[in-house]
Amino acid sequence: MRLSQLVGPRTSKVVELPDPAPAADQVLVEVLACGVCTSDLSAWQDHDSGSPPTRLGHEIAGRIAAVGSDATRWSVGDLVTGLGGEGFASRAVMDAHTVLPIPVGIEPAHALGEPVAVLEEALSRSPITAGSRVAVVGLGFMGLGLVQLAKRHAPGLLVGVDPDPARRGRALSLGADATYGLDDLPADFDVVLEATGVTPGLTTAGSLVRSFGTLNVIGYHHSGDAKMDMNLWYKAVTVVNGFCPDRTRTIAAMATALDLIAQRRFSYAPLVTHRYRLDQVDEAFAAMEAAGPGFVKAVVGA
Template sequence: MRAHVLRSTGEALVLEDLDQAEPQAGEVLVRVAACGVCHTDLHVIKGEVAFPTPGVLGHEISGWVEALGPGVEGLAVGDRVVGSFIMPCGTCRHCTAGNEDLCEQFFAQNRLKGRLYDGTTRLADAAGEPVAMYSMAGLAECAVVPATGVFRLPEGIPLEQAAILGCSVFTSYGAVHNVAEVRPGDTVAVVAVGGIGLNIVQMAAAHGAERIIAVDISDDKLELARTMGATDVVNSRDRDPGEAVRALTDGHGVDVAFEAFGSAATVRTAVDLVDDGGRVVLVGIAPAGVEAPFDIARVVRRKIRILGSYGARASTDMPAVLELVAQGRIRLDDLVTDVYPFAEADRAYKDLDARRIRGRAVVVGDAARS
């Protein structure tokens, strides 16, 4: 099968023919309909997040079940499915405690070594050399995925758009529902409204937030955030975001501030926006080694909580995400703003790096267009 391979950091993705092993016990072979274009992949491409090469990126996919490994139940060949980027092992101490977003095997085997949970990859190049897998390695015609990360897609949700459920929407659910515990009547600010930030805006609205303030440097993204449920927008190029948010909240600040980009400046902004006793939820992945200074005395004296959020819990949260989409409370049509043919995956990441993508982009497999 064909896949886009990152041979070395800083280089273009190369379309190659790879050998793919059959799914092993507890695994599913998915023919990929679409794969989301995520900034975390871009960090890997640029060498800002360490990952083995050669490797295949792409960690949010939709498609059809092509084959089932031994022991997989609840799925059938031909099912329309979506994958969560966290594919929990189900057996480590965190998974058994219900904290699948902290799965030790996912981080130790997949994120650090590019392998699945038997310690091997399912991909090899023409020379027989192993090729690392970032999550399920979705920038390919097919992907082998642990069944713990595969979910049947409800009818009526288009496959092309559904790809972003597995990271962008999944991550926003974890941040809003699990970590921030947004409640009806809360005031919320979202700093950086790209692919993840837009979903946080929409997810906060679905959870009943009364006021949602989107903060970004792009008027186009801010206008899109309004369609997703933002009640107010602040362009931080034009005005001080702290002053603007306090002016909108009777001088107090918000109950919850989400940071969805991953930079020292945006983290500091998020901390500055919360009221006394507020929650700051950090969602954006930063390049390795980036640190964020903030006023420690204010954080301590005003009881500000700074919380990290990475993904969500696949077994419980992906079904909840799918239900929200099926109910129409989370819309995908406005979120997917850019669609690239399979052969042009490298261009998609160059456009992402140049900030030419307004919302979320997907790379669509040839099978989805046939």
């Protein structure tokens, strides 16, 4: 098998390794697509060349090449997606209990289970009902995904907020009722979904939520200090941590999300804008880092 691993800052190398053998409760997957995730960006930027290589890639979709003795629900040739690791490779071992079938007729790159499951699980803890006023702050991959997922709950108003006009245009095409830059923002939203991962975005999101409303922090604030506006306290706002550490909940959300993909109620097609080969992982991360006007999501194929 071929595998891309980090050997230095912003530097990956493809190596040849023997195919791994799945344990009893695992499956070996031929990786057909693996998404490039913002949560791995800092590792790619800062990897110490004196440290052992790091293997990234956890948004895996592929075809089962071998099954462990206890993984009896799966067969060689099944198309699956799920929770895994070391996905920037031609083959990857995955837990048989954390993979699900790719919907019939959907190409693997448009059925990445992990990222949409993360969004759906976070959204399930947001009290969006018919008629709710909802704002999505940050219209990158996560925000545009949330626009699609939130739309099915029939909000009375669904607004996207982002300084980039190209991103705002995409949000409108995916179902947002209106979009705004950072000026003249409306307020008093019942639910605000923060998807920026940076403190200024969190501040903007907090300013939009009404008294007794809900702010769901879904962006990746995975390092440093993220300051929270204490005016939220005085507005009695419910703040939801959008991160989910429980694999069972994530898999349940993934099943819901994949069903929405099967029904064409959620689509990766407008989100996957860049595709790369396994030997182009560094180019994929660089494109995500630059986040140009044409970029939403990069996918690497073996």
